[in-house]
Amino acid sequence: MPKRVLDISNVAYRWPGRAGFSLTVPRLSVAEGESVLLLGESGSGKSTLLSLICGTILPDSGKVCIAATDTSLLSGGARDKFRAEQIGVIFQQFNLLPFGSVLDNILLPLRFAPARRKRAGNAAAEAAALCAALGLPEDTVATKAIALSVGQQQRVAVARALIGHPPLIIADEPTSALDANSQAAFLDLLFSQTTTHQTSLLMVSHDPRLGERFDRVIRMEDIAQIKRAAA
Amino acid sequence: MILRLSIASLFARALTVGMTVLAIALSVALFLGVEKVRTGAKASFADTISGTDLIVGARSGSVQLLLYSVFRIGNATNNVTWESYQDIASRSDVGWIVPISLGDSHRQFRVMGTTTAFFEHYKYRQGRSLAVSDGAIMDDLFDTVIGADVAATLGYSVGDPIVVAHGLASFSEHKDQPFRVSGILEKTGTPVDRTVIVSLEAIAAIHVDWQSGAQVPGQSTPADVIRQMELTPTAITAALVGVESPLQTFALQRAINEYDEEPLLAILPGVALQELWGIVGIAETALLAVSAMVVVTALIGMMATIFSSLNERRREMAIFRAMGARPLTILSMLVLEAMVMAAVGALLGMIILYVGLFIAQPILDSAFGLWLPIDAPSLREVWVILAVICAGAIVSMVPAFRAYRMSVADGMMVKT
Numbered sequence: 001m002p003k004r005v006l007d008i009s010n011v012a013y014r015w016p017g018r019a020g021f022s023l024t025v026p027r028l029s030v031a032e033g034e035s036v037l038l039l040g041e042s043g044s045g046k047s048t049l050l051s052l053i054c055g056t057i058l059p060d061s062g063k064v065c066i067a068a069t070d071t072s073l074l075s076g077g078a079r080d081k082f083r084a085e086q087i088g089v090i091f092q093q094f095n096l097l098p099f100g101s102v103l104d105n106i107l108l109p110l111r112f113a114p115a116r117r118k119r120a121g122n123a124a125a126e127a128a129a130l131c132a133a134l135g136l137p138e139d140t141v142a143t144k145a146i147a148l149s150v151g152q153q154q155r156v157a158v159a160r161a162l163i164g165h166p167p168l169i170i171a172d173e174p175t176s177a178l179d180a181n182s183q184a185a186f187l188d189l190l191f192s193q194t195t196t197h198q199t200s201l202l203m204v205s206h207d208p209r210l211g212e213r214f215d216r217v218i219r220m221e222d223i224a225q226i227k228r229a230a231a
Numbered sequence: 232m233i234l235r236l237s238i239a240s241l242f243a244r245a246l247t248v249g250m251t252v253l254a255i256a257l258s259v260a261l262f263l264g265v266e267k268v269r270t271g272a273k274a275s276f277a278d279t280i281s282g283t284d285l286i287v288g289a290r291s292g293s294v295q296l297l298l299y300s301v302f303r304i305g306n307a308t309n310n311v312t313w314e315s316y317q318d319i320a321s322r323s324d325v326g327w328i329v330p331i332s333l334g335d336s337h338r339q340f341r342v343m344g345t346t347t348a349f350f351e352h353y354k355y356r357q358g359r360s361l362a363v364s365d366g367a368i369m370d371d372l373f374d375t376v377i378g379a380d381v382a383a384t385l386g387y388s389v390g391d392p393i394v395v396a397h398g399l400a401s402f403s404e405h406k407d408q409p410f411r412v413s414g415i416l417e418k419t420g421t422p423v424d425r426t427v428i429v430s431l432e433a434i435a436a437i438h439v440d441w442q443s444g445a446q447v448p449g450q451s452t453p454a455d456v457i458r459q460m461e462l463t464p465t466a467i468t469a470a471l472v473g474v475e476s477p478l479q480t481f482a483l484q485r486a487i488n489e490y491d492e493e494p495l496l497a498i499l500p501g502v503a504l505q506e507l508w509g510i511v512g513i514a515e516t517a518l519l520a521v522s523a524m525v526v527v528t529a530l531i532g533m534m535a536t537i538f539s540s541l542n543e544r545r546r547e548m549a550i551f552r553a554m555g556a557r558p559l560t561i562l563s564m565l566v567l568e569a570m571v572m573a574a575v576g577a578l579l580g581m582i583i584l585y586v587g588l589f590i591a592q593p594i595l596d597s598a599f600g601l602w603l604p605i606d607a608p609s610l611r612e613v614w615v616i617l618a619v620i621c622a623g624a625i626v627s628m629v630p631a632f633r634a635y636r637m638s639v640a641d642g643m644m645v646k647t
Contacts, residue, residue, distance in 0.1 A: 047644045056642030084555020099243035112555030
């Protein structure tokens with residue numbers, strides 16, 4: 001059986017301030033090098049699940065293991081550092097610090113993750129290599145992030161998630177701001193990078209048409225239950 | 232890298248940040264400016280008289296004696312008899328003595344009778360001597376030398392006639408003995424600027440026909456007769472004394488204070504000036520307090536700016552969090568940002584202050600006789616700047632803590 005990068009078991013989370021609202025995820029795992037598409041409508045608890053995986057919120061019960069480490073056992077600060085070391089995050093849009101240069105943005109996670117910085121070797125050179133692989137012009141690294149088009153910004157976000165090769169990439173609807181052609185091109189680039197480095201990818205989307213390109217497609221409603229307070 | 236990103240973030244919000252920095256800069260410049268004016272005024276005040284070891288007058292209070300003899304404020308309660316003056320003058324430890332006779336006025340300015348030794352021994356601002364800008368020191372009995380303010384206010388020039396009034400704010404004038412302006416002094420920034428100086432004999436001369444404060448009716452001695460008279464004053468108001476050796480100052484002071492023939496008072500000008508400044512000093516403290524409050528206001532303005540920027544920067548903070556920044560890192564970034572703003576503001580304030588000083592220095596000197604030295608920043612000013620930066624950090628804790636709580640609650644997901 002292949003190594004599991006992400007392993008969730010019996011996780012339960014109650015939203016604070018909203019009595020009775022709770023999310024339970026009995027089981028979810030992603031193997032090393034596997035690409036998984038998680039489909040779910042808005043309000044299905046996707047964002048909360050991602051926050052649980054990333055460790056910015058803690059489950060009330062159950063375990064979230066990333067690279068065989070139970071993140072709920074780590075202290076707050078250690079969990080933040082662990083996230084920086086192990087997970088590359090790509091948002092829907094507005095991924096970048098607009099006032100920072102492209103290079104600053106790509107190198108940002110390394111600032112909080114010394115081991116990942118070591119893996120990256122010559123960080124600036126690696127950032128440039130990633131940009132080249134993602135089809136960004138060479139001179140983009142010095143420009144300010146705000147000067148780029150949305151598509152270019154998303155590619156920079158991919159470069160930032162990939163730098164130093166974290167074992168897991170979490171992508172939250174990264175293509176929703178792109179048109180159909182750009183979507184396909186974006187996924188091509190993303191997959192070319194994750195397969196080369198054997199990186200696991202967990203991508204969240206509401207668009208089932210993307211499914212054919214992933215190893216596995218799971219639906220939010222199959223793995224998680226949302227309980228609402230009986231009115 | 233975090234510092235660089237913080238600065239880049241500040242530049243991205245250049246307008247609001249610039250306004251905040253400008254407000255801090257102006258408040259710091261104001262504070263340091265008030266501080267400069269305060270120390271400058273204090274120094275100018277202390278420089279009103281220098282080189283004089285003792286001031287002698289009738290027994291009263293030291294501040295009162297200083298006020299009427301040097302600042303021409305208030306009146307002497309009593310005079311010093313000419314005999315006592317000569318007794319003191321003849322002492323071996325007295326290096327020089329300059330008599331002063333006050334009591335008459337010309338328009339709103341006081342008339343002071345003295346000897347030409349006054350121009351030799353009266354020193355101000357660390358030993359500067361009086362200098363005549365136009366004309367010459369009085370030569371004739373009815374000559375007068377006027378201060379710069381007198382000349383400027385009344386529009387006098389050398390050769391103009393002056394009629395001295397008896398007493399202050401009085402309508403009885405010494406019309407029979409008009410004076411002639413023989414010289415105008417350079418601006419000094421001291422009360423000398425507002426003084427009409429005549430010879431001691433002239434004071435006696437204009438009172439020849441007067442008895443107990445009023446002119447004897449029908450009696451008018453012609454000027455050439457007066458010139459023939461022996462014009463020895465019967466009393467003077469005060470005297471400036473220089474000792475032969477500084478070591479004798481206290482012995483002489485004690486001797487005068489214990490003078491048997493007449494109750495006299497000898498004061499050290501420096502000590503009396505200190506006492507007087509202690510009274511005036513309350514106003515300077517108030518001024519300083521007000522400008523300190525302006526600095527506090529500017530810092531609170533900065534706090535408001537940071538507060539209002541928090542909402543639009545939620546996404547920025549979420550990105551930092553997703554990349555592995557701890558909430559504490561977010562907090563320290565905001566504090567760092569505030570410190571950068573406060574530091575830039577304080578340094579800019581310093582620059583504004585020095586530019587202002589370069590422009591205002593000659594104007595203040597000629598208009599008010601207030602000399603503000605342009606020195607390298609003093610240790611005290613460095614402390615002020617450090618205090619502003621620290622206060623900025625402390626004030627920014629409030630919005631920074633809010634950002635901390637927001638970033639804990641938001642995590643990396645901002646619901647917008």
